[in-house]
Amino acid sequence: MIMQPAVRRRFVAVAAVLGWAGLSIQLYLIFYSRWTLGASLLGGLVSFFSYFTVLSNTLVATVLTCALTSRESAARRWFLQPWVSGGVAVSIAVVGLAYNILLRHLWHPEGWQWLADELMHDVMPLLFLAWWWLCVPKGTLRLRHIALWVIYPLLYFAYALLRGHLLAVYPYPFIDVDKLGYPQVFANAGGLLAGFVLIALVLIALDRWRRYA
Numbered sequence: 001m002i003m004q005p006a007v008r009r010r011f012v013a014v015a016a017v018l019g020w021a022g023l024s025i026q027l028y029l030i031f032y033s034r035w036t037l038g039a040s041l042l043g044g045l046v047s048f049f050s051y052f053t054v055l056s057n058t059l060v061a062t063v064l065t066c067a068l069t070s071r072e073s074a075a076r077r078w079f080l081q082p083w084v085s086g087g088v089a090v091s092i093a094v095v096g097l098a099y100n101i102l103l104r105h106l107w108h109p110e111g112w113q114w115l116a117d118e119l120m121h122d123v124m125p126l127l128f129l130a131w132w133w134l135c136v137p138k139g140t141l142r143l144r145h146i147a148l149w150v151i152y153p154l155l156y157f158a159y160a161l162l163r164g165h166l167l168a169v170y171p172y173p174f175i176d177v178d179k180l181g182y183p184q185v186f187a188n189a190g191g192l193l194a195g196f197v198l199i200a201l202v203l204i205a206l207d208r209w210r211r212y213a
Contacts, residue, residue, distance in 0.1 A: 008135060012068045015127040019061030022119030023054065025112055050163060051171050052156050053099070056091040057120045060128045063088050067135065082140045086207065087149040089132040090200045094153075096125030097199075098192065102174060139211030146200045153196055157189050 027048050034044040048054055063085055066076040078084060099121040109117050157175070164170040164177060173179070174188040 016064035025116040056095045059088045083145045085136050092125045092128050138207050141204045141207040
């Protein structure tokens with residue numbers, strides 16, 4: 001399927017707006033909650049960027065914004081490299097699958113929180129994967145790229161454990177050391193990393209298939 005330039009631009013514009021909207025709503029909700037409690041807004045900002053979901057959605061919105069703009073820059077060229085976009089696609093796919101399999105049943109958000117959750121966990125993964133499939137040049141991804149992609153979740157896991165150790169606050173229940181202990185947390189993280197690699201392998205296979213289809 002070939003997307004016409006005008007249609008592609010409208011699609012990317014809508015996707016980018018929705019990406020930033022989901023992040024903005026979530027940030028507002030965190031700030032509002034902390035303001036009502038008299039807590040530090042700076043602490044709220046740190047908490048906001050302590051979620052893999054938020055970081056991955058930020059990468060998604062950034063890549064889409066780069067795809068929408070025409071002004072050349074080193075950052076734009078870097079984010080639009082197929083291997084970079086591919087890594088972001090794997091990360092946001094993990095966000096969507098992990099939330100729907102492991103976390104969705106744990107709570108039932110309403111109102112603006114529901115909207116932010118749906119945008120970040122369902123809408124944006126689907127939109128970004130569609131953009132990757134339709135708009136990103138194919139045939140350049142290699143297995144060696146997986147070694148680069150896994151640096152991101154590994155660094156995030158190390159940060160989440162360090163922050164949790166210092167503040168006794170963990171962003172996700174499956175890495176809560178205080179409740180589960182380190183052996184179970186590392187087992188959970190290993191399972192998620194294996195899922196990440198599996199999705200990466202599927203993406204590379206699709207990249208090669210689309211190149212010759």
